[in-house]
Amino acid sequence: MSLGLNIERYFCFVQIDYLIIGQGLCGTWLSWFLMKENKTFAVIDKNEPITPSKVSAGIINPVTGRRMVRVWMAEQVLAFAHEAYTEIGKFLDITTISQKNLIDFFPNVHQRQVFLERIEEGENYLQSYPEQNQFNEFFNYNLGCGEIRGCCIVQLQNLVPAWRQYLLNNGRLVEETFEFEDLVINKESIRYHNIHAEKIFFCDGLSSFQNPFFRQLPFAPNKGEALIVEIPNLPGDHIYKKGFVLAPLEEGNLFWFGSNYQWNFPHANPTEEFYEQARRHLQAWLKLPFNVLEHKAGLRPATLERRPFVGLHPQQKNVGILNGMGTKGCSLSPWFANELVQNLVHNKGINPHADISRFQKILSL
Numbered sequence: 001m002s003l004g005l006n007i008e009r010y011f012c013f014v015q016i017d018y019l020i021i022g023q024g025l026c027g028t029w030l031s032w033f034l035m036k037e038n039k040t041f042a043v044i045d046k047n048e049p050i051t052p053s054k055v056s057a058g059i060i061n062p063v064t065g066r067r068m069v070r071v072w073m074a075e076q077v078l079a080f081a082h083e084a085y086t087e088i089g090k091f092l093d094i095t096t097i098s099q100k101n102l103i104d105f106f107p108n109v110h111q112r113q114v115f116l117e118r119i120e121e122g123e124n125y126l127q128s129y130p131e132q133n134q135f136n137e138f139f140n141y142n143l144g145c146g147e148i149r150g151c152c153i154v155q156l157q158n159l160v161p162a163w164r165q166y167l168l169n170n171g172r173l174v175e176e177t178f179e180f181e182d183l184v185i186n187k188e189s190i191r192y193h194n195i196h197a198e199k200i201f202f203c204d205g206l207s208s209f210q211n212p213f214f215r216q217l218p219f220a221p222n223k224g225e226a227l228i229v230e231i232p233n234l235p236g237d238h239i240y241k242k243g244f245v246l247a248p249l250e251e252g253n254l255f256w257f258g259s260n261y262q263w264n265f266p267h268a269n270p271t272e273e274f275y276e277q278a279r280r281h282l283q284a285w286l287k288l289p290f291n292v293l294e295h296k297a298g299l300r301p302a303t304l305e306r307r308p309f310v311g312l313h314p315q316q317k318n319v320g321i322l323n324g325m326g327t328k329g330c331s332l333s334p335w336f337a338n339e340l341v342q343n344l345v346h347n348k349g350i351n352p353h354a355d356i357s358r359f360q361k362i363l364s365l
Contacts, residue, residue: 012194013196014194016196017198018197018198018344020043022045023047023160023167024051024203026322027043028333029338030201030203034341036341039341041172042172042197043173044174044178044192045173046176052299053156054298055296055298057153057256058153058154059102059151059152059154059330060153060331061102061148061151062125062148062149062151063148068126077331077335082152085152085334094158097152097153098152098153098155100238101151101238102148103135103147103239104241105135105139105145105240105241106141107243108143109143119146125148125149127149128147139242141285153239158250185316185318186318201322205323208301208309208321209221211321213321214309214321217303218303219301219302219303220302221301222299223265224259224262225262225296225297226256227296229292229293230254231254231288232289234286234288236248244281245259275295279292302327303326306326308336308354309323309356310340310354310355311354311355312356313356313363314364315363321356322337336350339351
């Protein structure tokens with residue numbers, strides 16, 4: 001159903017249920033699940049050239065950290081994410097997710113020992129790779145490798161633009177920068193220009209750091225950098241890791257090569273330091289020739305607790321947030337977007353570790 005939002009500066013009055021600010025992963029999934037509940041909504045997004053979803057490799061990994069522990073709520077979140085990406089992909093007639101197990105080349109003896117200990121403890125996402133010499137023609141590695149099962153790559157470069165086009169085609173997208181000073185908050189509703197809505201939700205990543213309703217929240221942005229490299233003849237049926245991660249892209253022979261994140265950084269731009277470090281690392285690890293095509297960098301809206309911010313403001317019940325997914329955005333975003341919609345429509349609870357009501361005191365200041 002078109003909402004008629006494609007009229008310059010809204011010459012007509014529009015009444016909707018929800019106004020969503022931002023169309024990254026959180027805004028995409030929130031609008032998707034609202035649509036499934038037959039709710040009316042609009043999304044405001046400028047389509048900035050650099051966003052986390054445009055820099056990320058889109059990897060979903062069931063284990064994390066040097067101790068190789070399961071990610072938070074792994075069993076629930078990962079199965080739900082795979083189902084959700086598959087469903088929206090069928091709806092849009094695009095590929096959105098593919099399973100790619102990760103080959104972990106041990107960088108040192110300690111990491112190999114940790115990996116093997118976790119297998120002995122019964123971690124079924126991990127296994128000793130049966131063919132230790134299978135990758136000898138592609139990589140240098142002398143400590144062996146293991147396999148992490150259950151990993152996936154989300155094709156963000158397909159999903160986010162395709163959903164954006166769907167919103168645009170159906171009159172649900174306003175392509176402009178959201179201006180906070182134009183927002184009017186009433187007791188039971190909000191108004192932005194000629195859009196009237198019951199509630200507004202901020203899914204705008206780093207912009208929420210300056211949001212007067214939510215800037216007190218303990219955001220802790222981190223920075224990620226990556227190279228897009230061309231590697232002819234390297235099989236794209238796995239994700240590879242040896243300190244850095246090498247993940248296949250849909251385009252033939254192209255790979256994303258990067259590290260997890262940096263907590264301390266002077267700016268958000270790509271750095272020569274990372275470029276040289278990554279290039280040297282790849283030269284030492286890879287036996288095949290490669291060509292660097294692009295160098296990307298972006299900031300993620302992570303949090304000090306490494307738990308997201310989900311729900312309505314405790315003092316302003318028509319203003320809400322879905323944000324702070326950090327490095328696990330591809331797996332957490334669909335889960336918590338759905339949980340938020342179920343809360344709004346069916347009054348179901350939000351996970352207390354994610355519900356922003358846990359910050360009631362600081363949000364009341």
